[in-house]
Amino acid sequence: MARVILGVSALYHDAAAALLIDGKVVAAAQEERFTRLKHDPSLPVRAAGWCLHHAGLRAEDVDQLVFYEKPLRKFERILTTSVAAFPRSALSFPRQMKSWLGDKLWTRNRLVEAFGLPSAKIGFSEHHLSHAASAFYSSPFERAAVLVADGVGEWATTSIWRGGPEGLTPLAEVRWPHSLGLVYSALTAFLGFAVNEGEYKVMGMAAWGQPRYLEQLHQIAKLTPGGGFTLDLDVFSHHWHPTRASTDKLAALLGPPRAPGSPIALLEPGADAGARAEGQRHADIAASTQRWLEDALLHVVRHAHALSGEDALCLAGGVALNAVANHRLAAEGPFAHLFVQPAAGDAGGALGAAQWAAHAVFGQPRPAGPFRCDLGPEIDVGHARQLADDLGFPHDEVSGEDQLAAGVAADLLAGRAVGFVQGRAELGPRALGHRSILADPRGAGTAERVNRQIKLREPFRPFAPSARAADMGLFALPPAAADLAPYMVIASPAADQLRSEAPAVVHVDGTARPQAVDPGREPLYHGVLDAMHAATGLGVALNTSFNLKGEPLVGSATDALATLARSALDAVWIGPLRIGRPSARALGE
C-alpha cells in the first residue's frame, strides 16, 4: 500500500505543506497563497487541505505527518539564552514565554487539532535536517556535501552534512547566537528594511556601493580557523533584545542607521548632494554586508569540502537564496557541482521534512529526474472567464500552445507587460514562468516602468531574465553552476550582447540572475521565448513574480484580476485566456 507523508512547516514564517506518496513529491504549497498574508506563519491547514484534495486523499489517509523542526529543542535554546543573558534579557523573556507557554510549546496538540490526526502519526524532524533534506533529495547527486545556513533552527545556525544512500550525516555546525543569517538580518534592519523581507533589497542595493566597511564587519563578525565564525556579542543583540538585532556600537562603526521608510537617494531625481552622499553610504554598507557574507560562506564551504571529501555541494536555508553569493561559491569555491534548493527558506522545510522521512527513515527510493518547482495549485480558467465576464474585463481566447505562445510574444513585442499564469504554482519565492509578470527586456526604461508602475517597489532593485536554454551563453555561469540554471538562484556576469540589447535585465554591476528555459520541461514558455527570438534575434524575457509590493504571488483568478486592476499591467494570460485591462469606468475611476 502506498505510503503517504505530509510535511509541515509553520509558526515562524512561510508556512507550507508538502505531500509525498511513495517518495514522490505530489504536491506542495505555501499557506500565504491561500490566506493572502505574505510569509503567513499560521499552521498550513488550507495548503495541506489542497495537497490532500489534489491527490484525492483525506486526512485519515496520511500515514505520517512530519513537522519541520523540534519545538522542545527550540524552547530549550530560548530558555538557556534568556538565563545566560539575564538581566539584559528581562524585557524579551516575558514576551517569549507568553508566546511559548501559551502556544508554540504545544505544537503537537496544535497539529492534532488542526489536521485531525492521532498524536501517534505525528513526528518531528530537525530544522537544519529538513533544509538539508530539501536540498540533497531534490538534487541530481547520488552523494554530496550539504550546507545549511539561515538565522537559526533549534540551536544550529550553519551546518554541514554528508548526504548519500545511507541518509544525511551531520559533520559540523555553528550554534546560536553566532549566525551568518542574523548578521545579514541585523544589517538589513540597520539599513531600514524589514527583516525576513528586506534581505533581497540589501543584495540589490549592494551593487550600487563599494565595500568600504568590510574591514569593520570582519572585526565584529570574525572568521575563525576550522571553518567557523564568531560574532561580537556587544555589537549584536539578537540573543537578548526583544526588537533590536544590534546595539549602538554598530552605529559607532558605520554611522547612523537609515530610518525605515526614509527616501533612498540613489536613483531619486532632484535629490540634493547631502542626500546622495547618505544614499551612497547606505549602498556602501550594503556592499560591505554582501561581501562579508560571501567571504564567510566561502570560508565555510572550503571547510565543508575538506570535511566531506565530496565534489558536489547542496545548499539550503534562507542564506542560500543569496544569488550573488552563490555565484562566488560556484566560481571560487572548491566544489565541482552545486545545487541550490529553489525553496531554500522555511517553505522548503516542509518539503525536506517529508523527504527526510520518506527516504532516510522509511528507505523509499528517490525519484529520478530534475527537481520541478511547480508543485502548487492550478488556476481554474473557467472561474477566471466567469470573473472577467462578471466584472467587465475584456477577454478573448486562443486555441493550442502555438497560438498562446505567439499571442504572449506579440504582447511583449508591442511593449506590453503581462501577467503569465500557466500550470501549477511554484513553491518558494521564485516565479519561473507559472506565476510571472513578463515584459520585453530590450527597452532601457522597461525596468523602471515595471518597478514604479507595476510592482510598485524600489527603483534600485534589479529584474531577472528568462532565456532559452540554448542561449545560456548570454551569461557567464561558472561550470559548477550548470545544475542551477533552471531556478534563478545565481547571479552571474552578463555577456556584452545582453548588456547592450536587454538592459532591463542587467543589474548596475553588469550581472543577471537567469532562468534557463528548457523546451522539454517548459514547452509553452520556451515557445514564447522562441517567438521573441524569431522576431528580434533575442530569446529573452524580463520575468518577475506576479505580485505587488507586500503581497504574496497570485494564488487564484481573483488575485490575478485584482492585481491587474490595481497596477499598470496591460493584460493577464491565464491558460489560453487573455484578459485585458477593464475600462476606467468599470474600475470606478
Added chain:
Amino acid sequence: MNEPLPTPGRMESLLTRMGTAGALLLMLGRGKRPWMLPLVIVLLALGLVMVFLQSVQYVAPFIYMVF
C-alpha cells in the same frame, strides 16, 4: 473542498500536553542542563494553567491582560 476534521476530546488533549511536558523534562534531565529543571517545572505549570484558562469561555479574553 475539505472534509471537516475530527476534534480530539478534552482528556485526549490534556494527555498529549502532559506527554509534551514529560518529553521536555526528560530531554532536560538527560541533557547538559538538569539545573534548568526547577525553572521549567514552574514554567510548565504556568503554561498548563494558561492553556486551561484560554479554553474557559469567560476567562479567555482576559488572559493576555494577566500574562
